[in-house]
Amino acid sequence: MSFRARHLLGIEHLAPDEITTILDLAESYAELNRSDIKHGDALKGLTQINMFFEASTRTQASFELAGKRLGADVMNMALGASSLKKGETLIDTALTLNAMHPDLLVVRHPHSGAVSLLSQKVNCAVLNAGDGRHEHPTQALLDALTIRRAKGRLHRLTVAICGDIAHSRVARSNIHLLGKMENRVRLVAPPTLMPSQASEWGVEVYGSMDEGLKDADVVMMLRLQKERMDGAFIPSEREYFHRFGLDAEKLAHAKPDAIVMHPGPMNRGVEIDGTIADDINRSVIQDQVEMGVAVRMAAMDLLARNLKAARAGEGVLV
Numbered sequence: 393m394s395f396r397a398r399h400l401l402g403i404e405h406l407a408p409d410e411i412t413t414i415l416d417l418a419e420s421y422a423e424l425n426r427s428d429i430k431h432g433d434a435l436k437g438l439t440q441i442n443m444f445f446e447a448s449t450r451t452q453a454s455f456e457l458a459g460k461r462l463g464a465d466v467m468n469m470a471l472g473a474s475s476l477k478k479g480e481t482l483i484d485t486a487l488t489l490n491a492m493h494p495d496l497l498v499v500r501h502p503h504s505g506a507v508s509l510l511s512q513k514v515n516c517a518v519l520n521a522g523d524g525r526h527e528h529p530t531q532a533l534l535d536a537l538t539i540r541r542a543k544g545r546l547h548r549l550t551v552a553i554c555g556d557i558a559h560s561r562v563a564r565s566n567i568h569l570l571g572k573m574e575n576r577v578r579l580v581a582p583p584t585l586m587p588s589q590a591s592e593w594g595v596e597v598y599g600s601m602d603e604g605l606k607d608a609d610v611v612m613m614l615r616l617q618k619e620r621m622d623g624a625f626i627p628s629e630r631e632y633f634h635r636f637g638l639d640a641e642k643l644a645h646a647k648p649d650a651i652v653m654h655p656g657p658m659n660r661g662v663e664i665d666g667t668i669a670d671d672i673n674r675s676v677i678q679d680q681v682e683m684g685v686a687v688r689m690a691a692m693d694l695l696a697r698n699l700k701a702a703r704a705g706e707g708v709l710v
């Protein structure tokens with residue numbers, strides 16, 4: 393086993409063999425999740441606290457289910473915007489929780505870097521469930537597992553990530569992961585939604601869907617993150633759909649067996665046509681949700697092993 397980290401804060405600092413270790417273990421959990429009895433005991437006796445300072449449906453549900461299936465005591469704390477007026481609040485909350493001796497802390501926060509800061513203040517393993525526009529590591533891992541299962545490999549693929557790149561932590565984590573596994577990553581967005589540094593990220597940058605999707609193996613659509621926009625980034629949703637929304641015509645530029653992905657929640661008719669999203673021959677959106685539970689089980693299992701080893705004094709973890 394080559395996953396030695398204490399926390400899962402991002403993809404940026406993971407090595408390719410660590411990514412493969414997580415995905416291989418997740419594969420066995422995907423199998424468990426399809427059986428009648430879905431219980432394992434990797435987290436038995438451990439306490440998992442989910443702290444979501446930002447709205448979430450599938451990520452929180454899937455972390456909760458993952459923990460319960462592996463035998464952890466799981467507590468959910470929904471912390472609305474009111475509880476995070478000051479940076480101090482986050483640390484105070486963390487210290488309070490730390491005093492309850494959790495083993496796994498799953499944190500989503502609207503500020504980039506907040507989860508990493510928190511990880512320095514607690515004695516347990518911390519998993520980043522999305523911090524601002526920075527990283528969303530378990531999303532990139534579940535996307536990778538979905539791609540690997542659909543395409544039979546996770547290297548030398550052309551992956552087009554399209555839409556609101558500027559505000560997307562999903563895009564950032566996927567760019568790191570897909571690059572580390574030696575894929576060709578293309579970013580497709582209007583100039584207002586393309587980060588100015590994108591060309592330095594080892595990716596190809598496109599302003600047109602027809603060109604960006606040409607011969608792609610994977611088409612990953614992103615939600616327009618209106619809650620992170622403080623002005624007009626697009627002329628209108630109608631115009632945006634016309635130029636950047638995925639429909640059959642634009643998808644025809646990708647390979648005939650290209651798969652379509654979306655992390656959810658989807659804005660049908662804005663970034664993706666509803667019929668494409670529901671097309672079981674092209675869309676793997678439901679597989680992404682399924683793999684989300686398996687990947688989170690694997691990540692928490694591996695972190696719990698490292699935590700126990702550290703507590704037993706078996707070397708210092710990075």
Ligand code: NCD
Nearest residue numbers: 451522528562615655656657
């Ligand atoms: C993503 C997120 O929260 O960053 N959603 C998710 O985790 N399923 C993407 C999004 O909100 O658009």
